[in-house]
Amino acid sequence: MAGLERQLTLRFLAEPADVNFGGKVHGGAVMKWIDLAGYACAAGWSGKYCITAYAGGIRFVKPIHVGNIVEVTAKVIYTGRTSMHLGVDVKAGDPKDQDRHLTTHCVLVMVAVDDEGQPTEVPDWKPELPADIELRESAIRLMEMRKKIGAEMQAHVDLQPSLQVP
Known part of the structure; x- marks a missing residue:
């Protein structure tokens, strides 16, 4: 049932298939895991098929080693009309003990879509705990920053000389 978890x-x-040339888990593999957890969380919250609209602020804090137990946790931290902002933490450690250390963190924006691929409404999430209120406020601040970054990136694209073949 949507809007519960x-x-x-x-x-x-x-x-071993996740390893890079340096012997650690490849960043691309970690990004795939983040997207999978984000989709599962967003689909569960919305009760709809969801697409990734944005992945940002990805911080690779520590490497993950082959054989580590990996935990990818996605949590709704803000809902718009059709979108959900998710905080995603990746933790890893030796499976023989309980210690897990943060390896990666990021924010995802997922959009719920209908059968025609058009954005569709999602259940509203209202924070109650102080930590959740801060997460929501942080998501709103990040949204404002993304708007400014988007404008700057568009200006950069607009200033590129056209690629015309003589």
């Missing part, structure tokens, strides 16, 4: 955690072992 705002957090989801995926748990699995990092596999």
Whole structure:
């Protein structure tokens, strides 16, 4: 049922196929896991198919090693009319003990879509706890920053010389 569970955690072992040339888990593999957890969380919250509209502020804090237990936790931190902002934490550690350390963090924006692929409304999430209120306010501040960054990026694109073949 939509609008009930705002957090989801995926748990699995990092596999040899996830390794990069440096012997650690590849950043692209971590980004895929983030997207999977984000989709599962957003679909669960909205009760709809969801697409990733934005992934930002990705911080790779520590490496993940092959054989580590990996926990990818996605949590709804803000809802708009059709979108959900999710805070995503990736933690990892030796599966033989309970210690998990933060390896990656980011914010995702997922949009719920209908059968025709058009944005559709999502259940509203209203924070009650002080920490959740701060997460929501942070998501709103990040949204405002993304608008400014988007304008700057568009200006950069507009200033590029056209690629015309003589």
